[in-house]
Amino acid sequence: MRHRLTTQIIRQRTYDAVPGIKDIDHKSRVAWNLFSGMYFKGGGIPWSPKGLMPGTCYVGISFYRPLGSASTMCASVAQAFNEYGDGMVLRGQDFPWDTRTQGKSPHLDSNQAKLLIDLVLKQYKETMKNLPQRVVVHKSSHFWSPEEEGFQDALRSVSRYDLVSIRPTNRIRLFREGQYPPLRGTAFTIDDVRYLYTTGFIPSLKTYPHGHVPSPLQISDYIGDTSLTTIQEEILLLTKMNWDTTAFADVRPITLRFSQLVGDIMHEIPIGREPLPQLTSQALSQLRMHLFPYTRLPPDVKIAPIVDQ
Numbered sequence: 001m002r003h004r005l006t007t008q009i010i011r012q013r014t015y016d017a018v019p020g021i022k023d024i025d026h027k028s029r030v031a032w033n034l035f036s037g038m039y040f041k042g043g044g045i046p047w048s049p050k051g052l053m054p055g056t057c058y059v060g061i062s063f064y065r066p067l068g069s070a071s072t073m074c075a076s077v078a079q080a081f082n083e084y085g086d087g088m089v090l091r092g093q094d095f096p097w098d099t100r101t102q103g104k105s106p107h108l109d110s111n112q113a114k115l116l117i118d119l120v121l122k123q124y125k126e127t128m129k130n131l132p133q134r135v136v137v138h139k140s141s142h143f144w145s146p147e148e149e150g151f152q153d154a155l156r157s158v159s160r161y162d163l164v165s166i167r168p169t170n171r172i173r174l175f176r177e178g179q180y181p182p183l184r185g186t187a188f189t190i191d192d193v194r195y196l197y198t199t200g201f202i203p204s205l206k207t208y209p210h211g212h213v214p215s216p217l218q219i220s221d222y223i224g225d226t227s228l229t230t231i232q233e234e235i236l237l238l239t240k241m242n243w244d245t246t247a248f249a250d251v252r253p254i255t256l257r258f259s260q261l262v263g264d265i266m267h268e269i270p271i272g273r274e275p276l277p278q279l280t281s282q283a284l285s286q287l288r289m290h291l292f293p294y295t296r297l298p299p300d301v302k303i304a305p306i307v308d309q
Helices: 027-041 110-128 145-157 228-238 254-266 281-285
Strands: 056-064 073-081 087-096 134-139 160-168 187-190 193-196 217-224
Touching (some): 056 110, 056 254, 073 110, 073 254, 087 254, 110 134, 110 145, 134 254, 160 228, 193 228, 217 228
Parallel strands (some): 056 134, 134 160
Antiparallel strands (some): 073 087, 160 217, 193 217
């Protein structure tokens, strides 16, 4: 963080693994995953989403406990992406939150919510030279009324916005006849609660690439201007934007997956040391790769984008 150097960590158990060990991928998959991650850190975009709405900023919000802080303190982090997959990290203010009296899931008050989205819009404008036409905020817990008010207040300068609460659930599962589980992309509603399968049988691959019974995501809150069908399609696209792995898709959209991972990292960073906000491919390409110089590809080498299916 202090020296602004990109790094790639390889665990010893991964390097020394032999085929058949539980939770360890085949060496060929490990190699592809490492190549994909290092290629991105070297300034490239391994693949890009197709079908995301132009001019949209996708924001994932997570929480973490700052290093060395009291057990009743918490901080928010926002991971934002544009429709091209370029991302940025923004850290919100520390705030008191006691899980013993206030619950396990932290929530922002209206002022904290407004300030966090204000930071996102400010950084987006500095990077893209204009405000987004639309903002989508993903959160893994319900939107409390003060949070909703703060987000909406900050988004008055944006033409359109959507607030969406998304979280995995194993309370509801579908089963179908035959050898394979429900199709990825299956959406259904029970008692006005919406569910979406982001994993499942993939017709284009003619397989189900996981060894467990899939469970859907629950869309518990939805406030905004966009149709639910479009919201669900965007969630599916955003599950395919994790460049740290070559897997077809993740369970959660990259907005929520990365915001939580970033929060885990931010927990270890001393207070007062800020992350590099702009994590675009252009910014990464300007960093000197002292640790992994071989990750730079020749300028004539191109990676074709993967078309969503």
